[in-house]
Amino acid sequence: MSSTADVAQNLASSSRRDQPPLTTIEAAVLASSGTILGATATHAPTNTTDTTAATASAAASHDASGRQPPTAAAGAAELTSTKMSLYGALKRFPDFPIPGINFIDILPLFQDPNIHRTLLRALELQVLQFGADVAGAGNAALAKPDVIVGLDARGFLFGPSLALQLNSSFVPVRKRGKMPGPCVEAAYEKEYGTDYFQMQEGAVKPGQKVLVVDDIIATGGSAAAAGSLVKQLGGDLIGYLFILEIPFLKGRDKLDGVPTVTLLETDD
Ligand SMILES: O=P(O)(O)OC[C@H]1O[C@H](OP(=O)(O)OP(=O)(O)O)[C@H](O)[C@@H]1O
Numbered sequence: 001m002s003s004t005a006d007v008a009q010n011l012a013s014s015s016r017r018d019q020p021p022l023t024t025i026e027a028a029v030l031a032s033s034g035t036i037l038g039a040t041a042t043h044a045p046t047n048t049t050d051t052t053a054a055t056a057s058a059a060a061s062h063d064a065s066g067r068q069p070p071t072a073a074a075g076a077a078e079l080t081s082t083k084m085s086l087y088g089a090l091k092r093f094p095d096f097p098i099p100g101i102n103f104i105d106i107l108p109l110f111q112d113p114n115i116h117r118t119l120l121r122a123l124e125l126q127v128l129q130f131g132a133d134v135a136g137a138g139n140a141a142l143a144k145p146d147v148i149v150g151l152d153a154r155g156f157l158f159g160p161s162l163a164l165q166l167n168s169s170f171v172p173v174r175k176r177g178k179m180p181g182p183c184v185e186a187a188y189e190k191e192y193g194t195d196y197f198q199m200q201e202g203a204v205k206p207g208q209k210v211l212v213v214d215d216i217i218a219t220g221g222s223a224a225a226a227g228s229l230v231k232q233l234g235g236d237l238i239g240y241l242f243i244l245e246i247p248f249l250k251g252r253d254k255l256d257g258v259p260t261v262t263l264l265e266t267d268d
């Protein structure tokens, strides 16, 4: 396996259409995304794609003299601060919207343009890493999503921006009764209630590769319902991407082993 420095270097120098070159930190985010941004390894079922495991050891690798290569060390420090700035922006509201729920508010991530930018870049890099893990380093493009599906409403805050960055379509999943024309529908339970999701027929074409994105996976009910709608439309559900996971609620268990990546996690 390449060292983090090698991976970061390759990524930093890789040319991507219409994209500025990756900075050291961006490359390092991708090179060791699991270590810093994704705590997915601990909780990932064995049959899910773990973007952490393959890179965590690289991030921790040392050179022959027993020291971390400077790029990796610098990258790790920057990554720690990246994660801390994203995580530190989250706010908690006990007993909202009902007693017993510790509500984690992701809206502050969008208040500061620097944090907003960092978030979008980290998500984009996480998708690229996801592609490399699913299809192999040289074939990451094979796992590039044709469609980003974002969930009503917080998945709309970053789904379209991410889709644009990836040159993918954006398609919404909405709560029942919000969209015109024929729709497919799925009922689901979430951490604090029951709801119905819909997608417009034809919004995803049969065989298109679809990545479902949302802010938070709690019990997984919302994400699983979205996945079932994608499949009803004939889409190829290649994965899920979340900003934040609440692992003790075991949402991943509802996702049928579909590859799932998260940037951050919290157990409170
Ligand atoms: O994993 P789960 O238990 O299903 O919970 C996660 C879902 O709950 C929240 O959405 P909510 O339904 O509150 O809608 P909103 O985005 O419109 O606030 C959140 O944005 C996720 O979509």
Ligand SMILES: Nc1ncnc2[nH]cnc12
Pocket (backbone or CB within 6 Å): 101, 102, 103, 104, 105, 190, 191, 192, 216, 218, 219
């Ligand atoms: N605890 C929580 N905080 C914010 N959004 C949520 N959606 C489901 N559970 C949530």
